[in-house]
Amino acid sequence: MQVGDTVRNGVCEIEVTIKNAAGLHMRPAMQFVDIANQFQSAVSVSNGQTIADGKSIMQMSMLAATCGMKLKITADGPDSSEVVEKLRELVEVKKFGEPTPEEAKGQF
Amino acid sequence: MEIKKGVAVSPGISIGKCLVIDAEDYRIPRRAIHLTQRLTETQRVRNAFKDATEELEKLRSEQKELKVRDIFAVHLSFLKDRSLRKKITDMVQDEAVTAEYAVSKTLRDIASHFAREKDIYIRERAADIYDIERRVLKYLVGGMRQDIRELTEEVVIVARELSPTQTASFNKDYVKGLATGAGGRTSHTAIVARSLGIPAVVALEDITESVTAGDTVIIDGNRGIVIISPDDATIQQYLEYAVEFAEMEHRLDAIKEKPAETRDGVKVSLYGNIEFPDEAELVLKRGGEGIGLYRTEFLFLNRDTEPTEQEHYEAYARTVGFFKSKQVTIRTVDLGADKYTQSRRYIREPNPFLGLRSIRYCLQNLTMFKTQLHAILRASVLGQVKVMFPLITNLQELMQAKMIFGDVMEDLDDEGIRYNKNIEVGIMIETPAAALTASMLARDVKFFSIGTNDLTQYTLAVDRGNELVSTLYSSVDPAVLRLIRTVIQDAYKARVDVTVCGEMASEPEQVMLLLGLGIRKLSIASPMIPEIKQIVRSVTIEECNSVARKVLSMNSERQISSFLRDSARKILPEAF
Numbered sequence: 243m244q245v246g247d248t249v250r251n252g253v254c255e256i257e258v259t260i261k262n263a264a265g266l267h268m269r270p271a272m273q274f275v276d277i278a279n280q281f282q283s284a285v286s287v288s289n290g291q292t293i294a295d296g297k298s299i300m301q302m303s304m305l306a307a308t309c310g311m312k313l314k315i316t317a318d319g320p321d322s323s324e325v326v327e328k329l330r331e332l333v334e335v336k337k338f339g340e341p342t343p344e345e346a347k348g349q350f
Numbered sequence: 351m352e353i354k355k356g357v358a359v360s361p362g363i364s365i366g367k368c369l370v371i372d373a374e375d376y377r378i379p380r381r382a383i384h385l386t387q388r389l390t391e392t393q394r395v396r397n398a399f400k401d402a403t404e405e406l407e408k409l410r411s412e413q414k415e416l417k418v419r420d421i422f423a424v425h426l427s428f429l430k431d432r433s434l435r436k437k438i439t440d441m442v443q444d445e446a447v448t449a450e451y452a453v454s455k456t457l458r459d460i461a462s463h464f465a466r467e468k469d470i471y472i473r474e475r476a477a478d479i480y481d482i483e484r485r486v487l488k489y490l491v492g493g494m495r496q497d498i499r500e501l502t503e504e505v506v507i508v509a510r511e512l513s514p515t516q517t518a519s520f521n522k523d524y525v526k527g528l529a530t531g532a533g534g535r536t537s538h539t540a541i542v543a544r545s546l547g548i549p550a551v552v553a554l555e556d557i558t559e560s561v562t563a564g565d566t567v568i569i570d571g572n573r574g575i576v577i578i579s580p581d582d583a584t585i586q587q588y589l590e591y592a593v594e595f596a597e598m599e600h601r602l603d604a605i606k607e608k609p610a611e612t613r614d615g616v617k618v619s620l621y622g623n624i625e626f627p628d629e630a631e632l633v634l635k636r637g638g639e640g641i642g643l644y645r646t647e648f649l650f651l652n653r654d655t656e657p658t659e660q661e662h663y664e665a666y667a668r669t670v671g672f673f674k675s676k677q678v679t680i681r682t683v684d685l686g687a688d689k690y691t692q693s694r695r696y697i698r699e700p701n702p703f704l705g706l707r708s709i710r711y712c713l714q715n716l717t718m719f720k721t722q723l724h725a726i727l728r729a730s731v732l733g734q735v736k737v738m739f740p741l742i743t744n745l746q747e748l749m750q751a752k753m754i755f756g757d758v759m760e761d762l763d764d765e766g767i768r769y770n771k772n773i774e775v776g777i778m779i780e781t782p783a784a785a786l787t788a789s790m791l792a793r794d795v796k797f798f799s800i801g802t803n804d805l806t807q808y809t810l811a812v813d814r815g816n817e818l819v820s821t822l823y824s825s826v827d828p829a830v831l832r833l834i835r836t837v838i839q840d841a842y843k844a845r846v847d848v849t850v851c852g853e854m855a856s857e858p859e860q861v862m863l864l865l866g867l868g869i870r871k872l873s874i875a876s877p878m879i880p881e882i883k884q885i886v887r888s889v890t891i892e893e894c895n896s897v898a899r900k901v902l903s904m905n906s907e908r909q910i911s912s913f914l915r916d917s918a919r920k921i922l923p924e925a926f
Binding site: 264265267268269271272275276295297298299300301303304306308 | 420421423424427428431432433434437460463464467469471472474475478
């Protein structure tokens, strides 16, 4: 857990930033919901305007999150802190296994 | 109550609850359902998702390309998305609409959401969503559709257009009538309806948008009318019509055992046209003397792969088995200019009807052609089988086809398989080229069969399905009649048999003319056999000759049509 993350009554909430160049397109959205679906907690993701069910690829992909956009992930349930941590790792550390804008430039 | 006027293509009257079928590649109209059907429709959504998921999982496991596997994985993820399915089933529940509409609307809304985004990566997702839509819809409206195959009560079918795949999957005991928005007299729907002996009306335009599944619908295949949700008085009136019509049918049935002979004792042979083996029995029931045209394309239609030799053989053996010593004329595959061949081409032909179709297609796909000929020869020992090549345009084509037939016979000799070495070979005359060179072609065949539909289309250069020019299409146009006369005269001179197997032979008004031109063999849709026999039995050849003489002296199609109508009306008033 980092400073700024909140935990109360099994609810865990964090903010992440999309770092990969292509943003939350189909395949990343799938990776996201695949992880969320491995946990019991309900997961919701907000881009400030819309709230999506973190377990639904339809809703997640419709968030249309692009590189640099901040998302708030909220998990509610017995394993909420684990799922939130896994999702943060996916978005910010593994970056969905995709290049950042700088890395992407280097490829061309 | 709403009355729609279309084109009557198969006679009879039927009243029943309707089943509506949408077209996969066409915009699905919003269609309301009765509240009691919501559960069934919800279940159809679930089943379609389940079937699509299974198909995709199989495709994914067979796919070696990693990128494609990834795409399939994403699509699978959508198919398994509960919240997506819920959105669709909620729509069925809340708005009482069909499963196909809810699926299509929901997914298209999502796709257009993506299409509006600025980011290019996101915009491209729309294509994925359309792909998912198509995959799910395939299970809801395609030929695989469960509820057509598993009907448990009598229905009439309303569709925009019926594909051969769809009609081939009908449970024929329960389908009592057909009504389509598209189509013409020679459309697939028309041919199937006539062969099954059920009423059909086509060219009803937006009919699928005017009905709700489960509505009561009257299909009047005599007058070309469809009535949606008729009131009680109309139903009553139609029940009476139906009885009258059945009585007339019954009278015609009574002549089944009587010979097709003119009043002055000239014998005419009436054969049936069939497409599916199970229609064979109907031909016998209606008094047909055999099969004059056995279309074999159905073997290719319900599937993605070519039929095996054994599959060909089993179909032919079944049909020939019904007829034993009576003739069964098998036409080799008349593919091309259809979905089966066109979808297999990298580049679609710009003008498929003048393209690689029929015998031309066979001569370029020799393995397929030989497979069929092998099966026909094998079936030839079971009865009186003849073989007929379609769409011949010149002697070289005929010689080439015959040479290949000879090669296949040698193959059977080598394999030690028995076949009828004297099997008769004939050709269809359906192009002006073949008609004009009939005297040359006659030396190398045992029989001609005049296919009047294609002959008319090619002679007059008119696509009958194109409503802008369809009024120009007429088999009694002076140009077409002159070609037919030439073929008959040349056939007589060369002593080869000549049959008419096109629509013309089943037009009551045109039968006298054909007899007068010298035709003694007609091959027609089985439900028409009693009516045509009745006409034959009511005329003398002398009368027919005089009709033909008069017609050949006339110079306009309109004059000929009305003269033929008047002549026929005098002989068989109740049919007109």
